[in-house]
Amino acid sequence: EVQLLESGGDLVQPGGSLRLSCAASGFTFSTYAMSWVRQAPGKGLEWVSAVKDNGGATYYVNSVKGRFIISRDNSKSTLYLQMNSLRAEDTALYYCARDRRYPDDVFDLWGQGTLVTVSS
Amino acid sequence: DIHMTQSPSSLSASVGDRVTITCQASQDITTHLNWYQQKPGKAPKLLIYDASNLETGVPSRFSGSGSATYFTFTISSLQPEDIATYYCQQSIGLPTFGQGTKVEVK
Numbered sequence: 001e002v003q004l005l006e007s008g009g010d011l012v013q014p015g016g017s018l019r020l021s022c023a024a025s026g027f028t029f030s031t032y033a034m035s036w037v038r039q040a041p042g043k044g045l046e047w048v049s050a051v052k053d054n055g056g057a058t059y060y061v062n063s064v065k066g067r068f069i070i071s072r073d074n075s076k077s078t079l080y081l082q083m084n085s086l087r088a089e090d091t092a093l094y095y096c097a098r099d100r101r102y103p104d105d106v107f108d109l110w111g112q113g114t115l116v117t118v119s120s
Numbered sequence: 121d122i123h124m125t126q127s128p129s130s131l132s133a134s135v136g137d138r139v140t141i142t143c144q145a146s147q148d149i150t151t152h153l154n155w156y157q158q159k160p161g162k163a164p165k166l167l168i169y170d171a172s173n174l175e176t177g178v179p180s181r182f183s184g185s186g187s188a189t190y191f192t193f194t195i196s197s198l199q200p201e202d203i204a205t206y207y208c209q210q211s212i213g214l215p216t217f218g219q220g221t222k223v224e225v226k
Contacts, residue, residue: 035215037164045156045164045207047215059214062121095163105211106154108175110163 002026002109004096009114016086016118022079022096022111029077030054033102036070036081038092039113048094049081052102063089086118122146122210126218134226139195141221143208148188152212155184155193158220159204167206168193200225 008020022034035050049070050059058070069082079096094116098109123146133139143153151171156164166175168184171191181196195202203225208218 044205044220045158045209045217047209047217050215061214101169104152105209105215106166106169107156107164107209107215108166110165112163 004098004109004111006094006096006111006114009094009116011117011119012086013120014087014118017082017084018086018116020081020083020094020096020114020116022081024077024079024098027098027109029072030074033099034072034079035097035099035105035107036079037095037097037107037110038090038116039095040089040092043092046092047105050099050102050105051079083116086116088118090116091118092116122149122213122216124208124210124216124218126206126208126221128221129219130222130224132224132226133198135198135200137198139198139202139223141193141206141208141223143186143191143193143218145189145191145210149210149212151187152210153184153186153191154209154211155182156207156209157202157204158207164207195223198223198225 005023036048051070067085071080093113095113096111097107100108125144153171155168158164205220205222
């Protein structure tokens, strides 16, 4: 079955760190760019970060630059998001999404999301 | 950053009604515009890509049109299972989404 499965979400204090994972299955992970998209409670979708298929280029929304790092391990078909210096405004459901037509960013496969809560 | 503005933010319509949502881009994005459906508690689902192309398996009552800065998304005959929030997303620069349109049935 073609799917994405996120994990790693948790309750963390402001200033803390967290690493999210997204395990891909059912398709050739190494041939797709991948993104993280988040959704704050009751709010809309916000693209966060993207990585090319070979991991050679990464991109970030301005609000997370310098704090978040996207990476991937194609041998494990897994996408990661290292989140540092977390803030209350990072609280959201984080989705990983497959980009089937990078750099045109058409997100055709989504995981179920993992919840990150930043609170003291 | 390219800003996307959707209208309306919510609407209520009857089963069988024609529903139209608009999306305006802050600059010319040609046809680099996608539409997603998000049902409550679920992940988003791609419906339309490149402004007017229907994703495989998506019912034909969904359609999209437009170019440059103005785009429309239409449900030709609203069904109960179409209750969801719909988002536009531009894909010519770093991706950005509209704020969403919540569709409810009267």
